[in-house]
Amino acid sequence: MLTRFAENVWTVDAPLSFLGMRIGTRMTVVRLPSGALLLHSPIELGAALRGEIDALGEVAHVVAPNVYHHLWAVDAARAYPRAKVHAPSGLRSKRPELRVDAKLDGARAEDFEGALVPHAIGGSMLQETVFVHPSTRSVISSDLSENFVEAPDHLPTKLYLQAGGILGKPGWHRLLRVVYRDRKAARRSIDALLEHDFDALVLAHGRPIARGARQAVRDTFAFL
Secondary structure (H helix, E strand, C coil): CEEEEEECEEEECCEEEEEEEECCCHHHHHHCCCCEEEEECCCCCHHHHHHHHHCCCCCCEEEHHHHHHCCCHHHHHHCCCEEEECCCCHHHHHHHCCCCEEHHHHHCCCHHHHEEEEEEEEECCCCEEEEEEECCEEECCCCEEEEEEECCCCCHHHHHHHHHHEECEEECCCCHHEECCCCCHHHHHHHCCCCCCCCEEEECCECCCCCHHHHHHHCCCCCC
């Protein structure tokens, strides 16, 4: 069920519907230098998937990367009670049952053994923090971009993606651009992210981008 994305980085896909649209979602597993694991944007952890994860190492971190990717964070926190749970400040009121041990807003690379560099995306209702993984020149995210390069079989989803201008290419749906309330702050955050050396991007919706991710991110945020 786990798919190797890069060295010490794995992903696993899961179905997800949003307003009736079949957009899917994705969890990322990162192995840190100590051998400990980080679960980014957890999905439902069935017995088979848990077995694969546990075979890789001990889960030390559970990350809910923004205020929307949290559906299975509570279950992951309960499954791994010794793991440190990271989440944005805004999630505390939205999911009071979620144990939050550390705010992502102030996260530092040292919190993740220096292997991941947290980067908060400002000006957005999503309150997302993405992670630069320098050793693989990757960025691990949930909603930094979407990449539906292949037309889905589900007609309403296909029409939704076409209307948003993101069918067949990376981008951010036109209707969802409203989440960037402070576009100047968001632009500063994206420009700072683009200063990092990365070429790959893990995202939650659509296909991960193995090459050319910096240009894809640049194109995604041309509207800012």
